[in-house]
Amino acid sequence: MAGLTAWVLGDQLSHDNPVLDGADRVLVVESAARLRSRPHHRQRAHLYLVAMRSFAAELAERGFEVDYRRADSLAAGVRAHRRRHRPDRLVVLSPSSRGARRGVERIAGVDIADGTLFLTSTEQFAQWAEGRKRLVMESFYRDQRRRLDVLMDGDDPAGGSWNFDAANRRTPPRGTRPPKPYRPRENRIDSEVRRDLDRMRLPSYGCDGPRLWPATGEQARRSLRRFVADRLPGFGPWQDAMLQGERFMWHAHLSPALNLGLLDPMECVEAAERAYREGDAPIESVEGFIRQLIGWREYVHGMHWLSGRERGRRNALRAHRDLPAALWSGETGMRCIADAVGGLRATAYAHHIERLMLFGNLMLLLGCEPDACLDWFRDSFIDGNEWVMDANVLGMATYADGGGVMTKPYAASGRYVDRMSDHCAECRYDPKARTGEDACPFSALYWDFLARNRKRLGDNHRMALAYENLDRIGGDELAAIRARARSARRELSA
Ligand SMILES: Cc1cc2nc3c(=O)[nH]c(=O)nc-3n(C[C@H](O)[C@H](O)[C@H](O)COP(=O)(O)OP(=O)(O)OC[C@H]3O[C@@H](n4cnc5c(N)ncnc54)[C@H](O)[C@@H]3O)c2cc1C
Numbered sequence: 001m002a003g004l005t006a007w008v009l010g011d012q013l014s015h016d017n018p019v020l021d022g023a024d025r026v027l028v029v030e031s032a033a034r035l036r037s038r039p040h041h042r043q044r045a046h047l048y049l050v051a052m053r054s055f056a057a058e059l060a061e062r063g064f065e066v067d068y069r070r071a072d073s074l075a076a077g078v079r080a081h082r083r084r085h086r087p088d089r090l091v092v093l094s095p096s097s098r099g100a101r102r103g104v105e106r107i108a109g110v111d112i113a114d115g116t117l118f119l120t121s122t123e124q125f126a127q128w129a130e131g132r133k134r135l136v137m138e139s140f141y142r143d144q145r146r147r148l149d150v151l152m153d154g155d156d157p158a159g160g161s162w163n164f165d166a167a168n169r170r171t172p173p174r175g176t177r178p179p180k181p182y183r184p185r186e187n188r189i190d191s192e193v194r195r196d197l198d199r200m201r202l203p204s205y206g207c208d209g210p211r212l213w214p215a216t217g218e219q220a221r222r223s224l225r226r227f228v229a230d231r232l233p234g235f236g237p238w239q240d241a242m243l244q245g246e247r248f249m250w251h252a253h254l255s256p257a258l259n260l261g262l263l264d265p266m267e268c269v270e271a272a273e274r275a276y277r278e279g280d281a282p283i284e285s286v287e288g289f290i291r292q293l294i295g296w297r298e299y300v301h302g303m304h305w306l307s308g309r310e311r312g313r314r315n316a317l318r319a320h321r322d323l324p325a326a327l328w329s330g331e332t333g334m335r336c337i338a339d340a341v342g343g344l345r346a347t348a349y350a351h352h353i354e355r356l357m358l359f360g361n362l363m364l365l366l367g368c369e370p371d372a373c374l375d376w377f378r379d380s381f382i383d384g385n386e387w388v389m390d391a392n393v394l395g396m397a398t399y400a401d402g403g404g405v406m407t408k409p410y411a412a413s414g415r416y417v418d419r420m421s422d423h424c425a426e427c428r429y430d431p432k433a434r435t436g437e438d439a440c441p442f443s444a445l446y447w448d449f450l451a452r453n454r455k456r457l458g459d460n461h462r463m464a465l466a467y468e469n470l471d472r473i474g475g476d477e478l479a480a481i482r483a484r485a486r487s488a489r490r491e492l493s494a
């Protein structure tokens, strides 16, 4: 036997994966080392395995010879494949993250094909970045709109504006609840995977089942259609809102399918633009959704490859604390955190504002060590991939990159959560208070954070107003605020 083997990685499950063209056979490797490396959310391990096995079955139906291997590691899987099939060439599509690419490069004799499952190649992003003082997402996004000809009316942005954020950031009227999300039906592969995971006794946490996430291209497309029909119209105005017990709100919850390669981002963009052109969804929702996809998602991926960050090398705010135990247990009097952690354990998902303004904000204000934050986000979420982490966790959430992505930290007090959610009304803490044991931890920690980081942030002109406000607080009150911040830290870590 000889010929060409196409090796498909677990996040490259696209039938348009270019390495499949002309391949004599396909190799897919389930690596036990990867599964065991860290305590992942169980639902994440489940989804990955079901998606990989389902993809292999689809390829076999398409007529490919498929070598599906369960091995100790990716390298061991490749070695076993070579022994059995002796291919002349083994080719894999360039992995989406640096770490994975290094791992593949260490396996001798594997050809790495150019190209990704993104809309912007790493070279295109590097060209865009070249010579710019600041890599501002909004200007990248506008260039993407022009380059990809998305939501354009000739040379002008559709609807007369590039960005409709001002019309968004609202909370839904009282009593409004989001439509029910699409749910796939489990099959034989789910049962097998669940049995295998039980047998492997992996270090995992969170609930597994029923599977909530699409594991095939067909399921992903159904999920996309349901999103466009039911939720896209409300996506814009309510994308920053949080409601108790509502995990998905009007969000797409398509990131796992996109990150696995099951959905092509342009397919999602075209479906949303069609809804706008046909009058089924307003411009502020469609523009907001498309900005996330051709703007944020591509920017975050491009920044990952540009930054070349090594672990432990970015900690601009010198943050060294451990993560609070409540992020795993959900056991805290903070209603917002308890609700979001409970949801995370059940679904492996939280929407963007929960990730940024609850989890990220808490880590930032407490001063948690950035690499620990990064591990927590990667392991806990259904869509956690290495390439997503740099810009989102080290940039946006914790400001560990010192301003590479944001011009200032996303720090907020309990008043923000109160404005954007219904959590505070039922919380034992008071979002408006910043001293005393009833004070909202976010509110005390916010001022403590500013005071603690004055040397590092005081010169940032975008923080000027915050520091003016801090300076209006009298010495005794600031001492009381900082005492409350200390007790809040103790409560969270108990
Ligand atoms: C601290 C933090 C951690 C995050 N971790 C992840 C992660 O592990 N994996 C992940 O895919 N996204 C991550 N994000 C980005 C974003 O929050 C998720 O992509 C989004 O919540 C996924 O849910 P959704 O599909 O309902 O997204 P929607 O809000 O409906 O957005 C639509 C799509 O846009 C893309 N998108 C939007 N914002 C971003 C962004 N900032 N970065 C990358 N893609 C984006 C996603 O593909 C998403 O599916 C993180 C953001 C923050 C602030």
Ligand code: SF4
Pocket: 333, 334, 335, 336, 337, 413, 414, 415, 417, 418, 423, 424, 427, 428, 429, 430, 431, 440, 441, 442
């Ligand atoms: S009062 Fe503070 S802790 Fe309680 S729900 Fe509101 S923001 Fe969260």
